[in-house]
Amino acid sequence: MSLRSRTRHQGRPGDHRSYRRRFLRDVHRLVGQGFQGIAHLELHDTEEPAITGLLTAAMDAFLDNPHSPKWTERYSVQDERHLNDSERQGKCRLRVDLELASSRYRPRPRFQIEAKRMRHPENASLSAYLGVDGLGAFLRNDYAKDEPWAGMMGYVQSATGEHWVNQIRARLLAPDNEFSLVPETEALEPANLDLQFPQVYRSDHLRKSAHSIEIHHFFLPCC
Numbered sequence: 006m007s008l009r010s011r012t013r014h015q016g017r018p019g020d021h022r023s024y025r026r027r028f029l030r031d032v033h034r035l036v037g038q039g040f041q042g043i044a045h046l047e048l049h050d051t052e053e054p055a056i057t058g059l060l061t062a063a064m065d066a067f068l069d070n071p072h073s074p075k076w077t078e079r080y081s082v083q084d085e086r087h088l089n090d091s092e093r094q095g096k097c098r099l100r101v102d103l104e105l106a107s108s109r110y111r112p113r114p115r116f117q118i119e120a121k122r123m124r125h126p127e128n129a130s131l132s133a134y135l136g137v138d139g140l141g142a143f144l145r146n147d148y149a150k151d152e153p154w155a156g157m158m159g160y161v162q163s164a165t166g167e168h169w170v171n172q173i174r175a176r177l178l179a180p181d182n183e184f185s186l187v188p189e190t191e192a193l194e195p196a197n198l199d200l201q202f203p204q205v206y207r208s209d210h211l212r213k214s215a216h217s218i219e220i221h222h223f224f225l226p227c228c
Contacts, residue, residue, distance in 0.1 A: 024110075026198075029154065029221070031076060032105055032116045033199035036156075039064035040225055048227035049162050056160050056227065057084050057102050057120050064105075079108045086117070101148050103158070117149045118156035123224070124163040131172055134159060135184070143220060144185060146213050154219045166204045166224035173222070177208060185211040196221055 042063025048056055061084040068077050086104040103118040119142060121134045133139055140157055142148045149155035159169055170193055177184050177192040186192060187209040196207035204224040212218050 025153075028107060028114055028116075030198040031080065031107075032156070032221070033197070033205060035064050035067070035077075035080065035082065035105060036060075036223055037199040038067040042066065048160070051160075051162075051227070053102070053120050053122050053160060054085075056225075057158075060084075060225075061103060081106050081108070099142075099147055101142075103156075112151075115149070115152055116154060116156060117143075117152070118158050118223075119143070119148065120158035120160060123159040123161045123169045127172065130169075131176060134173065135176055140184070140220065143218055144183075144210055144212055149218065150214075153217070154221065156221045156223060159222065159224045160227045161224055162227050166226060169224060170204075170206060170222075184208075187211060187217050193222060 039060045040063075043056075043059045046059065048059075061082055064082045067073055068080055068082065083104050083106075084102060086101050101117045102120045105116045105118075107114045119139055121130065121139055123130050123134070134157065135141065137145075143155050143157075159166070161169060174193045176182065177186060190209045192208055193206040194208075195205070197205050199205075204226075206222040206224075208220050208222065210218055210220060
C-alpha cells in the first residue's frame with residue numbers, strides 16, 4: 006500500500022460542496038440499504054430501540070459484505086452512541102440513536118440520527134419528533150454540535166409518510182414557532198439522494214450557536 010493510499014485528509018470537510026454531496030449521498034445509500042434489509046419485517050407495533058437496532062444491524066451487514074461497493078470501506082455505523090462532553094460523564098452522558106461516521110477525513114465526519122415512532126395519538130408523536138429529545142436536541146447543540154448536518158428518522162406505524170410530512174411541515178411553519186428555519190428556505194423540501202429510499206426531506210435551521218444545520222428527515226414505512 007502506498008503512502009498516499011494510507012493518508013487521510015485533514016481538516017473538516019463541511020464547507021467543501023463536492024464532498025458534502027458525496028457524504029450525504031452515501032448516508033442516504035446506507036440508510037436505504039438498511040431499510041431494504043428490514044423491509045420484509047412486521048414492525049407496526051415494534052418499539053423504537055428495536056427498530057433502530059435492526060436497521061443498524063442491516064447497515065453493518067452491508068458494510069461488512071465483501072461484495073459491497075468499495076466506497077463502503079470508509080464508513081462505520083453505531084446505534085445508542087454515547088456523546089462525550091465536559092458536562093456529563095458515565096451514564097449521565099447524552100446518547101443519540103444512530104451515528105454514521107466516515108474515516109476519510111480527520112476529525113471524522115459524523116452523521117447523527119434521532120429516531121421516533123410516528124403513530125397515533127398524533128400529537129404525542131409530533132411532540133416527540135419535534136421536541137426537546139427530537140429535533141430540538143439538534144437545535145440546542147446537544148447532538149451533532151460540530152457537524153453541519155444531521156438526521157431525524159420517523160418510523161411510520163400509522164397513516165402514511167406523506168401524512169406525517171404534512172403535519173410536521175405545518176408545525177415548522179406555524180407562527181411564533183421555535184424551530185428557527187433559515188430565511189428563504191423551504192420546510193421539508195424533497196431531498197432524495199438514493200432511489201431505494203424516496204421519502205427523504207430536508208430543512209435548514211439556525212442553531213443556538215448561530216450556525217445553521219441541515220436536517221435530513223427519513224420516513225420509514227413500518228406498517
